[in-house]
Amino acid sequence: MINPKFHEGITRRVLALGLVVVLAAGPALAQSVAEVAAYDGPDRMERLVAGAKKEGTLTLYTATPVDDVNQVIAAFTAKYGIPVTLWRGSSEDVLRRAVTEIKGGRHDVDVIETNGPELEALHRENILQAVDSPVFSEIFPDAVPDHREWVGSRLNVITASYNTELVSEADVPKRWDDLLDPRWGGKIGIESEAYDWLATVIQSFPSREEGLAFFRKLAETNRPPLHKGHPQLANMTASGELPIMLQVYLYRVHQMEQDGAPIKALSLGPAIARINGLGVARTTAHPNAAILYQQFTLTEGQKILASRHFTPTNTKEVPFPAGMEVKVIEPTGMLDALTEWRETFETTFQ
């Protein structure tokens, strides 16, 4: 006698497999993706909207926090009546999943939204479709690569921060050199994988060598501990674990300040920013909806992103805060030199 539970389990599994096999048949492409992407006639928007409504659905892979991206999606669906299926992972997971699936012949994804270097990797993997859109001219120039296969939609600004209860107004460091003061011995936290930050921040020093020399000196004199994860760094500033942190996300600082946490952003030179953006998959079955979503994120979506404390890239929709100086982490450079910068980072801080 076979154990009945065991038997039942197997039967159910076999049945379910059969059902799924029957249902998994993909729709054929109606209109060439490249044609839709290149069209720039005066009725571009009307055609996109009409085409998108016919396509009726959209799948988005994103590295943007669910809470935030859901607001953009909700507004998009409310305006055009097109429901969006969402998959969320880390920037690397988004890259890995999109590449593996598309190479394996599975074309579920229509729009891919992730961090700059990963988007650039998608470009190299021939996953993305170049798009022509008049809105690109309104975007912050560093956020539109020449190949137009993806476009930046928001900047994730990385800033230093301090705990307002542990650091008095008078003691707040104002220049990089202030961090060398021995009073900060062991009290400045550094993110343990801030390779791209280091690569970019030393550009604001007179030379690369001087920049690296400064951080080596900081490491020798004040031995800053390394902690993992930008959000955790922000939490640790607020809890008083460490009074100063060099890399936290600006939007997190604003959100926490709003909740009453004793944390403030600290400016020691230009802010460093990661570009996050989105591109359309070449293999999309919903080219109109995909391009329409990209367009929406770069126009009306920008105000929603700003309300979530992000820094939008469309400076015509939402101008940069007055006096804000931003240095953008260069995606191509980071993609090619990540390992090299990791080594530089490790020899500097460990």
Add this chain to the structure above:
Amino acid sequence: MSLHESSFAKSVEKPSFFGRIRPEWLIIGAAVLIVGWLALVPLVFLLWQSFMTPAAGDIPAIFTLGNYVRALTDSSILPLFRNSVVFATGTSCLALFIGTLFAWLNERTNTPFKMMFYAASIVPLVIPSILFTVSWIMVASPQIGLFNLMLKNMFGLSGPVFDIYSMGGMIWVEGLHYSPIAFLLMSAAFRSMDPSLEESALMSGASIGQIMFRITLKLVWPALIASFFILFIRSIESFEVPALLGMPVGIEVFTSSIYEAIREYPSNVGLASAYAVVLLLIASFGIYFQSKLSSQGSKYSTVTGKGFRPRPFDLGVWRIPAAILIVLYMILVIVLPFLVLFWSSLNKYYSVPSWSALSRLSFDAYVKVINYPMVGQAVWNSAMLSLGAATTIMLLTAVICWIVIRTKLPARWLLDNVASLPMVFPGLVLGLSVMICYLYLDIGIYGTTWIIFIAYVTRFMPYGIRYNTTSMLQIHKDLEESAAMSGASWSQSFVRIVLPLLKPGLLAGWIYIVVVSIRELSSSVLLYSPGSEVVSIVIWELWQNGQYVELSAFGVMMIIALFIVVMLAQLVGKRFGVKEA
């Protein structure tokens, strides 16, 4: 102990494949095929990848030995490996000591609060690693740690007493976190032990200490070895504790090399696989050593045909110190982290407990978590997946263990080894192998919850093997032989004799797999699709966004829910199998 072999055992040794196919061989054959398929998919992928260069853009992957050369000759790996071994050894010893002591008190003695303690002792395992570690930062960090602040204020000390950011701190936190693994396995072993040997020793005038070391622990030797093995492998693989506690003081471990290799562009899965193959060889040695134990036959069997009745041991006056010890443990390892989490969940932002923060407390985080996108779906999926995977694994591996221990089939040790290997695969590599396998082998499970189910069964199968093996070693084969003599078929004796006697191991393994599969992240993150989200994805999402308060609230709810599940499993378990005296 009877050693003569019955006709039943003989029939197993000389399989009658060629005569007529008996129904049990269908079940046994199917179990072997399923386990073989599940374990070989990632193994083949891992070996294949370890010989390939990374593919990027138009450059295809080609054959190389470079990954092994780099993995084996990179001198910077050595110190990391040394750290890993120190950390894993320390963690395993601490967890094994704590787990064994409390399992013994709970199962073999008449200490008070037993039932409650069994369920409560699972709590550290339920708390996601990140949360458990962060609660200990709040308790013992030199800057903000509660203990340090309290001791400073009480004795006017200038510096901190405890420093959680150290190898000692890492071992302490991980050891406490993993102690339930040892507790569950050792409990199962103690529960299946015939007390008559201990009783005879007691009557001959042996002390409790003598009985414990010279009889009890010797009889559960296979369980001790299995626990140590599982603990060691788990702590070698562990990522959160070294990242949160070791990194700030420059203690790096081996796993970070695997992680770095995967993070490169193009992702160097080949190098990560080569590292994993090295770990695999070390683990195979451990598994081989364990299978030697299993081949020693009835040496550890105490569950025989002769009136087996597990009965607790009277501690006498020692009941009171034992009770105090249990209460202390509960406060330190269970109540304290739970209270820290509960406190965090009532705050508006990450902060240390203090009087001044009392005014800010609210239940907002709970409301937010309940209304969080995908939470309902994720909880449902995780519940189905973890219950389904745990039940499937325990039944499947019961058959496999029976083959390994009871039959004399050639190459049965290989079956044990192959089924145990997924324990050593890095979660992400395992996830990737399952993903690629079912992407190309299009049988319609890609993108559904079934693919996660397959990954969980593969990943946690080794634990089922270890839990079942240790329990099965304790059951003497004469019980099955008597059943066969009385005319029972294989299936009848398996379902009505073997499974009920295996109950302690089955239940402990089942609970363990339910809990760890709810927490599984590294494979799930690649395999989930819209609609098949799981709980660990929600935890990851909250942690990624720095929503520590909501994460604590989620953790508190998870602990309460799983505590209830374990209590229920205990109650149901009591109604089946061997009645306790």
